[in-house]
Amino acid sequence: MKLRTTEYFLRESLVSIGRNSWMASASVGTVAVSLFVLGVFLLLVLNMNRAASIVESQVQIAVYLRDDMDIGAIRWVGSEIQKIDGINSIEFVSKDVAIERLRSRLGDQSYLLDALEENPLPNGFNVTMREARLVPATAEKISKIDGVTEAKYGQDVVENLFDITQMIRVFGLCLMLTLAGATIFIISNTIRLTIFARRKEIAIMKYVGATDEFIRLPFVIQGVILGFIGGMISAIALSYFYSVVSEKIFDSLKFFPLLPQDPYMKFIGILIIVFGMIIGAAGSTISLKKFLEV
Numbered sequence: 634m635k636l637r638t639t640e641y642f643l644r645e646s647l648v649s650i651g652r653n654s655w656m657a658s659a660s661v662g663t664v665a666v667s668l669f670v671l672g673v674f675l676l677l678v679l680n681m682n683r684a685a686s687i688v689e690s691q692v693q694i695a696v697y698l699r700d701d702m703d704i705g706a707i708r709w710v711g712s713e714i715q716k717i718d719g720i721n722s723i724e725f726v727s728k729d730v731a732i733e734r735l736r737s738r739l740g741d742q743s744y745l746l747d748a749l750e751e752n753p754l755p756n757g758f759n760v761t762m763r764e765a766r767l768v769p770a771t772a773e774k775i776s777k778i779d780g781v782t783e784a785k786y787g788q789d790v791v792e793n794l795f796d797i798t799q800m801i802r803v804f805g806l807c808l809m810l811t812l813a814g815a816t817i818f819i820i821s822n823t824i825r826l827t828i829f830a831r832r833k834e835i836a837i838m839k840y841v842g843a844t845d846e847f848i849r850l851p852f853v854i855q856g857v858i859l860g861f862i863g864g865m866i867s868a869i870a871l872s873y874f875y876s877v878v879s880e881k882i883f884d885s886l887k888f889f890p891l892l893p894q895d896p897y898m899k900f901i902g903i904l905i906i907v908f909g910m911i912i913g914a915a916g917s918t919i920s921l922k923k924f925l926e927v
Contacts (some may be wrong), residue, residue, distance in 0.1 A: 860913025
């Protein structure tokens with residue numbers, strides 16, 4: 634495409650936006666609001682997924698050993714566990730450390746342990762996995778190692794946890810796809826109103842021999858410009874909104890694993906702007922198709 638032709642299409646797009654400023658403003662507002670809502674739900678889904686992943690990563694396998702094992706035998710068991718694929722970390726927990734941790738968890742009721750004549754807790758290991766889905770199979774493998782009396786990971790709780798986190802991910806994906814589809818539909822129909830206002834001009838251009846591409850390109854560029862402006866507004870508003878919400882959540886729920894503002898909001902902002910431009914171009918193309926059939 635020649636430079637002069639490109640300048641013509643760009644100039645026509647800007648002139649069209651200026652002539653139909655109210656409709657252009659409505660399109661930009663629709664793009665901005667739709668992408669803002671989409672961005673809010675995207676952040677919600679990403680944070681839910683992050684929280685689910687962190688909870689899954691904290692699932693541990695508690696390995697209990699026989700009481701008659703010496704240091705050499707304990708080290709051998711540890712080395713055998715380490716050989717299993719997918720192990721992230723392994724921590725030896727002596728019976729003395731185990732009872733001190735139990736005493737700490739009991740808090741004000743730790744006096745109950747004072748009645749014990751000897752420490753009933755066994756030596757053991759705490760094992761964490763790289764992937765939570767490997768926990769059940771790994772626990773079964775560990776339980777078969779000589780010297781291991783039991784390998785527990787809270788089967789019922791963990792299985793329910795995995796079901797919940799999987800449901801969160803599926804729900805989040807479905808929600809995002811639904812909102813994305815709704816956003817495209819709303820924006821396409823808003824841009825269609827802009828094109829409808831110029832339907833007579835399009836028909837005249839068709840009658841005098843203008844090609845579909847010649848008619849279409851200014852509208853597509855116009856859609857890209859409107860999508861870019863709406864995406865920029867949405868990205869700025871979304872960044873400010875997330876900053877305020879994050880601050881309030883951190884003040885009351887410091888332990889909640891929110892996505893950090895930087896660099897995630899930059900990536901999401903760029904994604905929102907690019908998505909706005911794509912939707913603008915697609916909306917113009919889809920909406921113009923009917924008016925080109927003259």
